[in-house]
Amino acid sequence: MRKNPLSESGFFNPRILMAVSLCSLGVSLAIFSFAATPSSGTLTDTSGPLTYGAGPFFVANPTPILFLDQGPECFGSAQPCDDYVLTATLPAGYTAMHPNASVKVTLGWTDAGSGASDYDLYIYRGIVHNTDGSQAADYQSASSANPEIATISPLSDGTHQYTLKIVPYTPTGENVHVIIELLSGSGGGGTPGFGGPDPTMPNVPRYQNFYAPAGTSAESSDGEFNIGFNPHSGRIMTMNIGPIWRLTPPERLNPAKPECCESLWEDKSALTTNIGLDPILFTDQHTGRTFASNSTVGANAVYAYSDNDGDSWIEAGFSPPDGGVDHESIGSGPYPASLSALVNEINHGQAVYYCSQDIVGPAACQRSDTLGASYGPGVLAYDGITTQCGGLHGHVHVAPNGTVWLPVGHCGGTQGGALSTDGGTTWNEFLVTGSRPQINGADPSVAIDSNNIAYFCYVNNEPVPPNSAPEGHVHVKVSTDGGQTWIRDVDIGASHGVKNAVHTEAVGGSA
Template sequence: MLSPTSRVPRFRAPRSRAVPLLAAASLVGGLVAAAPALAATPDNGSVSDTSTSVQWSAGPFAAPNVTGTTGDVTCGPGLCDDFALHVTTPAGYGDTHQLTVKVGWGNAAADFDVYLLDHSGAVVASSASSSDPEVVVVPPTSGDYTVRVVPFAPLGESVTGTASLTDVPANPAPGTATPPTFSQYGAPASFARAHDAGEPSIGSSHATGSTFYQALYDTYKATWDDTVSPSKVTWTDVSATPAKGCATGGSTSLDPIGFTDARTGRVFESQLAGKTSLMCYSDDEGKTWSPSQGGGLNSGVDHQTVGGGPYSPGGIGALPTSTYPNAVYYCSQDIADANCASSHDGGVTFGPAIPMYSLLDCGGLHGHVKVAPNDGTVYVPNKSCGGNQAVAVSEDGGTTWSVRKDPASTAGDSDPSVGIGAKGTVYMGYQAADGTPRVAVSRDKGKTWTDDQNVGASLGVHNTVFPAVVAGDDDRASFAFIGSTTSGNYQDATNFKGDWHLYVSTTYDGGKSWVTVDTTPTDPVQRGSICTGGTTCGNDRNLLDFMDATVDRTGRVEVGYADGCTGACAQPGGAQNFDAYATIARQQTGNTLYAAYDALPNLTPTAMTVAKAGGLYATSATVANTGKAPASGVTARLFVDGVNVATSAPTDLAAGRSTTVAFPGVRLAKGTHAVAVVVDPDGRIRESDEGDNRRQTQVTR
């Protein structure tokens, strides 16, 4: 195992993967006598707009390329294979097309990496996950390329490669909702490890409104004053320590993770310790802590995650053994599979860990466990399951698991994330093979997926890392990610010069459309490369492997991230300083993920007159928007004795503003008449008060 360091490197095999157990013997034999691989057949090919696909094969491969484990792609006899690819496309072709390279093999336990090199030998793009097939997607720029296949765990397998010019997936138009705004809140400089906060977790207690930010050994509590705008924050270090009852607190860790049960306010902090964790929990917001078993027997050695929610009615023995109302789950990756253990006493003890999948199904690494708030279904997302992003799903309290893929997706290098709406709609945000941020929606627990789309296209985002998704009402969700508008190989520490920002994309219509904002437009989160290759990275792994997001009790989105570019780095032209500063991005304005807290207009006729001019009676009214949000397309309708007489032309009305609406004169018969003005007569506009839209008077002729 790796010793703890100030940056807490994750325990894993090089290149961000665990080596299959089946490969261990093969590695030894292969290194002793490495037979040369067969040359690619054919060894070159071309694609163009008139001949869009070419295929080749290579192998068998007997020995792993050990240089590939350090990020080097040096070839030796039998240790990789090169295919020469020539691309010819006309001007503008890349607006609607892309170059897709796929390399696959027969034995799912084997593993290969794919690198696309330009004519000078520079890496344009790579796919070095555990996926079969490995997929690279890049713009179809004319030129000469090399597709290099590097065996990571070959197991004697041959590979088949395909290079194709394919259509760029169609994308719906961006949402038209008013985008929310965010403010950034950095932890106090007095916190000793405030600048050592890579891969943070964040959670919100809906019981108290407090936010909890976990990174390394530290737990920070943030409380909010929302009577001012932007909100004010008060930070408190509430970290688990021996003096507070957590004997293992602040001592050692191979991988930190935090979880806050929104319903109960119980806060968990967990430090990886081999095939279990050193876990403590607090029921008084960090004033005191209590020890936990940490995880179940047979838990894994890496990539731990903790989550919880209601018990599944279909769970076997899924009944609480204490007064704590929710189930708690501890999931982690082992060498050849990933496992999840459940707790029925609020995380004090855990049952045995049960495999979610093996390397025959998915790559070992996975995202954060989430539990559906409506029925207790458990979801653990994975970035590479047979070439797709997927979720491991348990509908019986973690007793059995199914892997459910999004067939429209491609595998990526960052862990995906899921958010689950109030009625069970699942939103999965992920980094696609071309680096772009995409999100898909499932309304049947991952069995089928719809509305898979690129949510960064409107802002020109080409590269994405660290997806984090949360949901509130069933039709509302937010997808946070760190993105760059610079294209190219974002892990190339020498040549990638892009700036990275924190983006949040939000849907208010169940994932049919999304509106995306750059929450740090003048303050980069990182400059240059970001490595997602695990412990083989250089100093550009300062942000480590993930970030997190949560939703507070009023539906505000809060993103816990590490700011890697601070001080002089954040100034124009500043040099990257590879910081990892504990920071929260918190929603300030706009509709939240809970419709009950929406800022809404309120339309009401505040005054009304009926004046006689000649033989006609003309009506006018003052229509006011007394709410907290603008209203568009506002109309008013005149009724005389209940009969629809006239409707005003639509107009927009800002919050706090009013306008005068005049109706044409009408002829009245002798007698008394009821004259009424109704604003928004068809009920098209959602208002904070739907009961004050009418004003009426009587007129006697």
Template sequence: MFIRRLMKYSTSQSFRLRVMLCALVVALLCAVAIYRSVGVRASDPANGTLTLANTESNPLTYTAGPFFVSNQTALTGGIIDGVGQQCNPTFQCDDYTLIVNVPDGLLDTKEIRVIVAWGKPVSDFDIYALKNNKIFTSAGSSMNPETITLPAVSGVYTIRSVPFTVSGDTITTTMFIRDKAPTTQPSTETPPSYRNYQSPAGMGDGAGEPSIGVNWKTGKVMFEAKLQTLRVTFDDTVSPATATWASVSPNTNHVSLDPILFTDSRTGRTIVSQLFGTTSLSSYSDDDGATWIPNEGGGMTSGIDHQTVGGGPFHDPLTRNQSGPVYPNAVYYCSQDLYTAFCARSDNGGLTYGPTIPIYTSIDTCSGIHGHVKVAFNGIVYVPNHTCGLNQGVAISEDNGINWRVSKVVDADTTNAIGDSTPSDWDPSIGTGKKGTTVYFGYKNGDGHPHVAVSYDHATSWSYDQDVGVASHIRNIAFPTVVAGDEDRAAFAFLGSDLPGDDPAAVWYLYVSTTYDRGRTWVTTNITPNDPVQRGTICSGGISCSGNDRNLLDFIDSTVDSQGRVLVGYADGCITPQCIGGGPNDFKSKATIARQTGGKRLFADFDSASTLTSGASLLAETTNTSDRMLARIFNAPGARSARSNAARINRSPSLTTARKGS
């Protein structure tokens, strides 16, 4: 989690962090001691009213400063009751009253941008929008300018600018209303169906920011719930399928600042990483957690926070024989270090790592915090980021992690910014098709809405960026995660609410949006319609969160099994009958898997199995020395055509190709 705003920790796990915070307190006191009574000029003007007349060419503006004392009180619990960092003569900041006066009915067609900029490259400001004395939204990256997006609804906000690192700098704030990109008609496909499986009592009871993976060789599902590694076995010989959970944690799961699990579906190797300063305590297993081998944990000079582990084939010319005696795939360990981020590559399956390499070239490219690393089947490595200047973006390596470039998620129209991504607070996510030529970028846009963009040229340019929540009236999301199958199929999961901003009345559900036409259209469905995942707010502020709404932590995860079923691993914060029925939130974090049960799958070769309306199917996997064979047995009366169709699919050459390389 981001040290400045997003890092979370527990008292028993964070001696190193406590030392850092103590040093910070000393630094703050020293700053106060040498403060020379230099006054701060308050915002000029102190307030303003924004109307439809305040377009980008006619914005509201104000200035404030100069600021001579940095205010980093958020690192020491400075946010009190969700109001924002401490603001007083000692810890300076600036408040401006923004009055929004616009007609009704603009919530889904227009948005308000607030941009705070400053002159000195060494300075850094954070920005908060407060409503009813609570944080509505905020931006606290290392970017200049900082940007937030507000809904086009009449109301009153306090725009609070906080000098995180300054040396006599002045800010200029610009505010305007603009059109949103035109909405795209949703897909006419029938949405897939899902069933939710919750872990039994005593397992996965604290599963904030879970990871999930599937071993395609065995079908076992691996799930990381903080310090508990769980193995889940699904039995599809009965309908509905049942799930058996088992705890298979490695010995390295005894202390952590951040938990991460990665399963390489093709090789079957699972790596569990528990952040421990500038490295991690890590082990890997090739038998679904029956045995574990401790490993190095990360590169020698990795970042201090928000590690992610991923892997896949090497890029040319370092390709390896997938059936050879040497571990065939590369493994990457990436982590952030406040203003930058690093990745290190392992050539022996995660046992040891090579040197760490920065993936951003300067502090004005992208903020340090990043999403999960993904490796496409062609060996290209992707690390998404929610703040790259005025947009979101992704760092890309096409030479096995040696060199990196950054691609911002913007459309082809350079005459305006309508349709371009805008920064937000949650990590975006990448999904790549099984050939590696189609890249899906799922993210929370600056206005809070769920967006997906697609690239057909290895994330060099982007197309079909669209709000997939319009039909469901989704106006705020958390925890975007994307997984792809065939090149034209992908699933985008997230928690969503119909209320914008951090509204205490929000009710959050798990949604999955699916495309079957390479990202041109999407069909979105609520897969927990009668059982909310959370009631109230979900805090993204890390150690600055003051309430109990930090229970779900920072992300959820998704994956696909060898037959194309989508699985979403998430933490459920609302599990008691009282909460489910409309009572107060439980603020739990119970390990739960949403598993696809019907509809088209992400691998088209298995659509027939997922769309049968009668009979139960038994999927038996056997292994011989040269190949893996699939057999389906249908035992329902009158299912002859289904059996013959399945037999034709199982014998087809395309199925063999998909099984080996998908």
């Protein structure tokens, strides 16, 4: 599911259209653009943070080109990129004492136009100037977020050079500002100490990191990562830009290994979804069936499902073409009590929902009573005209009582969404009181626990002093009455100093 507030899917791309329309203006204004000031700097364990600025930018460089480039195209004034050479010098023994040390690079700007400006950050090892799109960056932050934050990790002792490239994807005359910090204890570029693993203790749940095999399609950083887990086999299904990879954890191998080793990675791609525009993967937790889609034309094309973790795929869906065209989401869950007569041996009591929205305004959802083999007609969840909610939505989730939730980040002056208590036959709008839309935070998420309590997780546009960088804190509000009222607003990142978050996703369980 594309996360950018302006869709990058299909043949109509507002972000690229804006970039192209600005090119003619940029030709006459390019002379007033300035390179990085200063153009280089040295970061050490005693230097403190480095800062530099660049701009203003008027000429758009809408690269990398999807499916063609591995990195940005930077060449002269026609494809402008701003370069800064960073020298990082660490004394002997530093990384042994600080194994989670990282360099955090933050790129920010104040929009000077209509709010559509977009800049991306790419970091290369060594000194790299002109690029033709074939050179993938070693580190990057290329989304629609402001600020963009990239992390150089792991580090090593001695002196190393990096080239920081700023790509004016959609400029409207902004000056950008960059902060470079050495963080001694963080593995993720956040507050020092945040993001590192907790000590392992017997019989206590923990996280494990699995790393894609080098040089494979599983390693691609393009697209938007999706994870599905089959509780029956214990396997993990992943999808990024198109290829689907299956992970078998070490304890599930034959012979089994301890829970300390790398998973077995296997390419289990479906041919029909291997290339597309909007990758989405979802695994039904009751049956273990995995669904994959990579299309902007609905559930009737570029769609597949598997009952054996990708060993084989049914690469077809039967659906009327009256859903949305972008930003699809697939979810499943039990039928509401009013539709219990639809439960049969084919669907195993699970209704499957395929929701997607048009480029602007409305969104529609379709229900499958055949466990995703076919879908019924699309029903509008919201239209953006008679409803306050409009535009992009988050992932569709289904509660244990069969209520279908579709979160939306822009509902007038708040965030909210649409829900259905009759299996997607009709939809009602809900508004999360006290929330404020935050365009860089992208889509909110709704988690529902075993008692049907809803947890709305969203990025809130925080009030900040004039001329200060925007802050989008991650919040959660709770509803115990099916979205009618919302209580207990909690800034869940406050304890660790998290000032900006994007692309939240929440999951509900049982107490």
